[in-house]
Amino acid sequence: MHLLVTGTDTGVGKTFITYNLAFALKRKGVRVACYKPVETGVEELPQDGVLLSKATGQPLHEVVPLTFKLPLAPYSATLEEGSEVNLEFLKNGFYELVQRYDVVLVEGAGGLSVPLLKDYDYSDLAKDWGLELLIVARATLGTINHTYLTYTYAVSKGLKVKGVVMNGFKGEDISERTNPKVVYERTGVEPLKIPYIQGMELEGKYLDKLSSLVGL
Numbered sequence: 216m217h218l219l220v221t222g223t224d225t226g227v228g229k230t231f232i233t234y235n236l237a238f239a240l241k242r243k244g245v246r247v248a249c250y251k252p253v254e255t256g257v258e259e260l261p262q263d264g265v266l267l268s269k270a271t272g273q274p275l276h277e278v279v280p281l282t283f284k285l286p287l288a289p290y291s292a293t294l295e296e297g298s299e300v301n302l303e304f305l306k307n308g309f310y311e312l313v314q315r316y317d318v319v320l321v322e323g324a325g326g327l328s329v330p331l332l333k334d335y336d337y338s339d340l341a342k343d344w345g346l347e348l349l350i351v352a353r354a355t356l357g358t359i360n361h362t363y364l365t366y367t368y369a370v371s372k373g374l375k376v377k378g379v380v381m382n383g384f385k386g387e388d389i390s391e392r393t394n395p396k397v398v399y400e401r402t403g404v405e406p407l408k409i410p411y412i413q414g415m416e417l418e419g420k421y422l423d424k425l426s427s428l429v430g431l
């Protein structure tokens with residue numbers, strides 16, 4: 216099984232969750248790789264890639280094969296920087312990892328409908344690569360709409376949603392109390408609640424919850 220870790224938005228915690236899920240699976244003896252096919256907003260080193268390669272021990276170039284300088288959706292970056300995303304190249308990198316690992320965690324950029332080409336977004340990539348989805352959503356106000364839209368878009372594209380992670384609970388926003396229940400009622404998927412913590416490493420009980428969310 217290989218997963219696309221997508222988000223309801225940019226900055227919701229895709230890298231944070233992918234990083235922790237990679238540790239969680241390693242603890243279970245699963246051979247796990249991370250892959251961020253395109254990282255944008257890269258001046259020197261791809262920062263998501265640096266974290267993900269730290270989690271798995273892979274070399275950085277294997278985790279992030281393609282970068283753009285501008286902090287834009289991949290397709291938008293190609294418009295500004297005058298190039299095109301080569302899907303075959305990205306897919307070859309993915310299939311190399313599939314040969315060597317039990318699970319490949321693919322991190323998207325932004326959300327599910329973010330385009331890599333004019334008419335090709337991350338939902339198309341998930342379909343073509345045979346990826347199941349992990350949707351990372353924020354805990355706070357706005358998440359009902361974003362999560363529902365992401366979920367229904369995924370289902371409309373024939374994708375399987377393995378789980379929803381509601382990330383960054385601080386207990387400061389009153390909507391945090393009811394968001395998981397309402398998302399469950401609207402989608403039939405019970406979100407896994409992950410707290411906001413200091414630093415990057417979730418404690419063991421959350422690692423266990425993450426691995427069981429993906430059935431491992």
Ligand SMILES: Nc1ncnc2c1ncn2[C@@H]1O[C@H](COP(=O)(O)OP(=O)(O)OP(=O)(O)O)[C@@H](O)[C@H]1O
Pocket residue numbers: 222224225226227228229230231232263323324325382383384409410411412413414415
């Ligand atoms: N549960 C959490 N506890 C503490 N910090 C968090 C948590 N989730 C995310 N963060 C922090 O919030 C910031 C944004 O998260 P992250 O980079 O994982 O988002 P992203 O969805 O991967 O963004 P992008 O679209 O840029 O890839 C990071 O600094 C990350 O370490």
Ligand SMILES: [Mg+2]
Pocket residue numbers: 229230231263322
């Ligand atoms: Mg990220």
